[in-house]
Amino acid sequence: MQEYSLLINGEESGQNLDKIEISNPATQEVFATVPKGGTEEARQAVDAAHAAFPAWAKLTASERSELLFKWAELIDNETEDLAKTMTLEQGKPLKEAEGEIAYANGFIKWYAEEGKRIYGEMVPASKENKRIFVHKQPVGVTAVITPWNFPAAMITRKVGPALAAGCTVVIKPASSTPLTAIKLVQLAEKAGIPKGVINLVTGKSSEISEEWLRDERVSKITFTGSTEVGKTLMKGAADTVKKISLELGGHAPAIVMEDCDLNKAVDGVLASKFRNAGQTCVCTNRIYVHEAIADEFTEHFSKKVKELKLGNGLEEGVDLGPLIDQDAVDKVAEHIQDAKDKGAKVELGGSSRDGLYFEPTVLSNVTDDMQCMNEETFGPLAPITTFSTEEEAIKRANDSIYGLAAYVFTENISVGIRISEGLEYGIVGLNDGLPSSPQAPFGGFKQSGLGREGGHQGIDEYLETKYISVGM
Ligand SMILES: NC(=O)C1=CN([C@@H]2O[C@H](COP(=O)(O)OP(=O)(O)OC[C@H]3O[C@@H](n4cnc5c(N)ncnc54)[C@H](OP(=O)(O)O)[C@@H]3O)[C@@H](O)[C@H]2O)C=CC1
Numbered sequence: 001m002q003e004y005s006l007l008i009n010g011e012e013s014g015q016n017l018d019k020i021e022i023s024n025p026a027t028q029e030v031f032a033t034v035p036k037g038g039t040e041e042a043r044q045a046v047d048a049a050h051a052a053f054p055a056w057a058k059l060t061a062s063e064r065s066e067l068l069f070k071w072a073e074l075i076d077n078e079t080e081d082l083a084k085t086m087t088l089e090q091g092k093p094l095k096e097a098e099g100e101i102a103y104a105n106g107f108i109k110w111y112a113e114e115g116k117r118i119y120g121e122m123v124p125a126s127k128e129n130k131r132i133f134v135h136k137q138p139v140g141v142t143a144v145i146t147p148w149n150f151p152a153a154m155i156t157r158k159v160g161p162a163l164a165a166g167c168t169v170v171i172k173p174a175s176s177t178p179l180t181a182i183k184l185v186q187l188a189e190k191a192g193i194p195k196g197v198i199n200l201v202t203g204k205s206s207e208i209s210e211e212w213l214r215d216e217r218v219s220k221i222t223f224t225g226s227t228e229v230g231k232t233l234m235k236g237a238a239d240t241v242k243k244i245s246l247e248l249g250g251h252a253p254a255i256v257m258e259d260c261d262l263n264k265a266v267d268g269v270l271a272s273k274f275r276n277a278g279q280t281c282v283c284t285n286r287i288y289v290h291e292a293i294a295d296e297f298t299e300h301f302s303k304k305v306k307e308l309k310l311g312n313g314l315e316e317g318v319d320l321g322p323l324i325d326q327d328a329v330d331k332v333a334e335h336i337q338d339a340k341d342k343g344a345k346v347e348l349g350g351s352s353r354d355g356l357y358f359e360p361t362v363l364s365n366v367t368d369d370m371q372c373m374n375e376e377t378f379g380p381l382a383p384i385t386t387f388s389t390e391e392e393a394i395k396r397a398n399d400s401i402y403g404l405a406a407y408v409f410t411e412n413i414s415v416g417i418r419i420s421e422g423l424e425y426g427i428v429g430l431n432d433g434l435p436s437s438p439q440a441p442f443g444g445f446k447q448s449g450l451g452r453e454g455g456h457q458g459i460d461e462y463l464e465t466k467y468i469s470v471g472m
């Protein structure tokens with residue numbers, strides 16, 4: 001049994017606390033423990049981050065960049081161990097875990113550069129005896145709360161820009177997948193990032209977050225997870241008017257036009273739908289296919305889904321690992337049963353397997369009143385429905401409280417641009433089922449969140465704007 005610690009001010013701590021058991025979703029066996037921290041540990045983490053902030057912010061952007069690149073180098077060197085840890089605690093196939101480590105490291109490398117491009121400006125004053133200088137500076141101590149589905153990328157997508165901007169952080173990873181985050185923070189300290197710049201606490205999420213929300217020294221909260229928890233944090237941030245960034249739930253539509261390249265559309269929807277066994281906030285949740293090609297698409301798509309291999313993520317050739325827990329399995333089963341009760345046809349799959357495995361499932365004859373067409377399934381369920389006109393497809397695709405990602409497949413560039421412009425989503429994959437990248441501003445409209453992560457926009461979330469007016 002591997003026992004991990006809290007990481008506060010460069011020290012391992014929490015060994016005396018009760019433990020949280022970490023189990024492998026592929027086998028449901030407990031293989032590690034982390035401390036069950038609470039209010040006191042949350043406060044100690046802020047003490048450390050607050051003490052470290054002045055010196056970290058005082059470094060030049062180039063000095064911070066060098067330390068971030070050193071961190072990235074150590075992560076690259078440890079990819080195999082980090083990926084295996086991720087598969088053990090989260091379940092995704094090893095090849096996907098390796099891909100996530102590279103994706104996660106991409107944010108550190110990107111912001112190691114972006115931090116050197118935090119430009120100010122000089123504004124022509126309206127009075128000749130004045131000069132106006134606009135200057136950006138780090139917001140300060142930032143609280144980072146992350147979900148279980150991307151144990152590395154959701155950490156670095158926040159910590160990368162925060163550190164590059166000159167902020168210090170306190171992190172609370174998801175209780176089911178804290179180990180990858182702990183190893184990333186250990187590598188940061190090995191890279192020479194000073195004590196107290198990055199602190200990590202595991203434990204009672206609401207107790208820890210309530211302490212961070214209460215503490216005036218915490219200037220910002222950045223959260224990725226469910227819309228429900230995001231709203232709780234948003235309300236809590238109001239008491240001290242903290243800055244907040246939220247990456248929340250999604251319910252992505254995929255629109256497959258009659259003039260699509262069928263192979264491109266099938267492969268794109270397949271990649272979007274079944275990545276991480278459907279446990280991503282940008283997974284396709286609704287598949288709208290033009291009525292003229294619905295049968296052909298469904299047949300071709302189901303044939304490709306049938307080839308997907310379900311199994312333990314550590315095994316060679318596995319495409320889908322287990323779901324994260326029994327609640328996740330139950331939710332997929334509930335959505336399938338509801339759809340069947342309302343007339344859907346199961347083209348493929350439809351059942352859970354031993355343990356936390358769920359068969360990749362394709363439904364046809366789907367209607368908009370079904371739960372899966374309105375609630376995030378967060379699992380390997382692909383509901384197919386048909387449409388007649390472009391206007392109908394856009395209207396139905398936009399009929400959601402969410403607005404994170406959407407997908408369009410067409411070979412007509414004018415149609416593709418026109419539909420993309422009409423979709424109320426922060427991310428549109430046009431003939432692209434995997435649009436996420438560190439270079440792009442990831443984030444959603446409506447109840448999918450606030451703010452952007454990635455791109456040059458992502459560092460703005462960690463900066464304050466100040467102007468200096470000089471009387472001459
Ligand atoms: N937009 C995006 O980029 C993403 C959105 N999501 C969304 O998140 C959901 C799945 O992730 P999941 O981890 O279950 O989401 P949750 O919102 O349940 O948990 C996310 C994080 O918040 C913590 N948390 C839970 N309850 C509270 C609380 N009351 N106060 C403070 N923190 C709390 C959790 O801690 P603990 O683990 O201890 O419960 C975890 O660290 C889906 O809805 C998915 O769409 C997920 C990933 C990315």
Ligand SMILES: O=C(O)[C@H](O)CS(=O)(=O)O
Binds near residue numbers: 149153279
């Ligand atoms: O948590 C998620 O679902 C991620 O944000 C999706 S992605 O960034 O890996 O595309």
